[in-house]
Amino acid sequence: MILPARRSFQLVGVNAVIALFASIFPDLIGVWYVTVGISLLLAFADLLLVVTEPVPRAERFVPHSLPLGVKRTVQLRIHNTSKRSLTLDVFDHFPLEVSTQSFPLRLGLAVGKFAEPLYEITANERGKLHFPCLQLRILSPLQLWWHDVKLPIASATKVYPNFAAVAQYALMATDHHLSHMGIMKKRRRGEGQDFHQLREYRAGDSLRQIDWKASSRMRKPISREYQDERDQEIIFLLDCGHRMLAKDDELSHFDHTLNAILLLTYVALRQGDAVGLGSFAGQNRWLPAHKGQHNVQHMLNALYDLQPTTHAPDYAQAATELLVRQKKRALIVLLTNLRDEDLDDLLPALHILRKRHLVLLASMREQAIDQALNAPVDNLEDALHTAAVQHYLATREATLNRVRAAGIRCLDVPPAELSVNLINHYLDIKRSGLL
Template sequence: MPIPGKSLYKLLAALAVLAFIASFVPSLIMLWKGALVIAGIVVLLDLFLLYRRAIPEAERDVHSSFPLGVKRDVGLKLTNTSRYACTLDVYDHFPIQVEATGLPVHLSLAPDQTAELQYQVTATERGKALFRGVQFRLYSRWNFWLRDYRLSLTNEVHIYPNFAAISHLALLATDNHLSQMGIIKKPRRGQGQDFHQLREYREGDSVRQIDWKATSRLGKVISREYQDERDQEVIFMLDSGHRMRARDDELSHFDHTLNALLVLSYVALRQGDAVGLSTFAGSQRWIAPKKGYHTIQNLLNTVYDLQPTTDAPDYIKAASDLLTRHKKRALIIILTNVRDEDSAELKAAVGILRKRHLVLLASLREQKLDQVLEETPTEINSALNTAATHHYLQQRKASFDALTNQGVIAVDVAPQQLGVSLINSYLNIKSSGKL
């Protein structure tokens, strides 16, 4: 159905005013009738020409994959195939999983003219998403009418965890600026290093690194350079239960965990290690440890539509399943949210894993806890809330201390710091030779 335009309302208002005046001045009645007939002809002609006009053609330029929480551009290419100029509003039907800015767009196109426009979207939820169509609101020649038309134009996109951070990390690694992210590479101590190459002595090299045979042969001081052991395996145990649904900012704890998992996977693959994944407390997915950067894509395709469920985590079953699936010694990184009531079950699960593997436990701490402790109590209720928070954190710390005494490496951090903490822990494990 056509939509009346602003010009039509203005014309009707003018005719109404003329009719009101003619009711007091009879000599103007004929003028009003003539104006009414002419106005009706013009309005109907404008409507007829509007529906005779060809609808503009549209093409959408959109990436097939989006990183979560990162702004991306979407392009629309519009072509006026009509012999007449057209004015229109353009609105793109983007998925509910994204937020968009820059719509609708108002523009005019000359005959056979093509225009390219862009707007920005930010993905807020992982999974499959559909751009379903482009909607035009086409103005008639004299703006008495608007024609609403929806063009079917479907594009499917996959919204992944924030893989843009991997590109940023790769750039920093290339420029040797990892410290900008808080990543600290400590020098390896002790024996058991893998020999990498010979090079000229540098200031700060240990005397034990000097290769005296090569030094005497070449007539200059030569040092041995070592590298961390390669061909080891890292397996993530990812909790997809109800606790990971917690949210401190625009991303859930689960999404923060996936982002950290991908960044650490890139670092481990760069170190020459193999990376695998096992999920529990919900949809159970398994990726055997593999080397090579194609593993990142495999991880993305496996977890991009994975959502935390309402199930409770069963640590013992998850540990037993992993021990059955994988026999070779590996670094097992448990990603979860530890509560004090988990102490006995988690301790038993870690005991199962430590029979064959090295275990790193990474737990997400709600920022709300830190915010409560930062506030000064001013009344009895806030004082009780602060005291309860202190008690909860003490119990949580006791649970962590018990695991640490068992030989588990544990970190308890806010979601935003998880990636850096995991990378630093991994590099420390590599440099210490524990794996």
């Protein structure tokens, strides 16, 4: 496609001024004819030059994967294959699911040189993203025309839940600074479930830890040291229903949930446990429990394109299907957004799961509720609004108390606090030997 440049309009303006004077002074008509002829010849020659010259060669380098909501850099490489210096505008056709403020880019390329412009993108939705083409506008030698071309350079990438939290956890675990994230690792020397090793007796060891046979052989007190039980299984049961579409900040409740799943998966795999996942309410997926750090990647691939739906959750059906698939006793972490009207369906499902498994219900509370409670009360309308929020919270707490009375562990936290609370509860369960 050929588009007129600014200089073309300037040339047209000059001819219009001469035409105006020629209409007043007839002797200038000949000058106007000459000017129009020269302008047309220049425009045609300039058009011919820009159309026949080689189009620049371009490449795009996109990260293989992107974390949701985190800025990442895309690099372009544009080679000048023409015999003249080029001025061009660049526009990359990025997907609608990402945001950027870098385009268009104006570049100047010398003969035989190349440029490597960078721009930042932020992925706003998970899934597979496609970059279909790169658009260039090349300024003609006389700067009268833009030659608009689209280069079919296709690229694809995957947007995963934000795995930056996993890297942060790994770094803090290495540096023993987990308390900065609110994760409390309470060590209890020698009081786990699985035998770990024999060692010399230390002051404070329980007499039950003493291995008398080893002590008699070594002629000094020898204690058994235990560690938290390994080889257990954790299954996430993920609600993909309409309530998970709720959004308090840049991320939906569903995206906060996926981030928490990813982080707890990393922690559990480091503890030697196996992790699996099942989803319900419009998105039915099943990932059997596996051990090993490589399972983090499997979990990422299972979650990256999972989206919440407008379906209502059927907890009873989800629990029944899970019992069919998961035979070994496991910690079932049910992640949802609970309402009091869900209890009639939820409680029977929890009772079904509790017969064979240890169940942890994690429900997210809207951040707007906490904000409403902290808002100042200046008039009657504010007071009524605060009273309504208090009534809602009282009803919600009564619902959760009924669940706890049934012997089910419960969490009711804002989405941003879900990850830390889940990990702390998981570590408490490991230490207590409940599983």
